Amino acid sequence: MRHSWYVTFEVQSRGVLPKPRHPRLTKTFETETEAKLFAKEKIDQGLVVIAGTLNPHMPKQVIPPNAISTWLEDRLDQQAKGSNELGD
Template identity: 60%
Template sequence: MKHTWYVTFEVPPDGTLLRRRHPRLTKTFETEAEAKDFARTKFNEGLVVTAGTMIPHLPRTSIPSPEIPAWLEADEVNESSGPTKK
């Protein structure tokens, strides 16, 4: 199993600790589609999300948190437009 994409997200506070030990967690994925699905879930939960490709995967891609909505929206636009007819 070769993971090439990652999604990092903030860990929501659970109220049991005064200080969170790991404020962010990262999960890896084989495909961009899997990474987008996971990122969309976390983003919709109101968490800060970043994503990108793992080293040494080329081309290198990094999606900072302000660009996550556009990255997710690009996928939805492609799905809603469907295949082009000739």
Template identity: 55%
Template sequence: MVFTWYVTFEAHKRGVFPRRRSPRETRTFETEAQAKNFAQAKLDEGLVVYAGTINPASPRRLIASGGILHWLENEKDREFADPDTTKVFKS
């Protein structure tokens, strides 16, 4: 599997941790369509979302939170995203 896209989103706060944890999580996806579906779900939860391509993917793309809605409007690349094809990173 080659993961080409990532989606970063603010993580929900859970409990009290003795050390500070990062407020963001990142998941990676094979296709832009899978990334869009996941980003839409996180946006629907009211979270701040960023997305982009992972180096060395070309062309390189970075979608800031202000451009996520515009990126999601392009429906031609959307398909059902299988959650089992994602890779999870916590920063």
């Protein structure tokens, strides 16, 4: 089992800290589809999400928070195309 995608998301901070910080957690996935499904869940929870590929996966990809919605839409477009091809 080789994980080639990751999703990093900010977690809600608890307590009072002396200086601001943004704690994050990262989860790894075998496929881009699994990573996208997880990222969608976190976005739906209102969390900031970053995703990308792990070394040595090529081509290297990093999806910043401002591009996550476009990355997720790509999955929907691919699914729609796949279902249209099956119906033809």
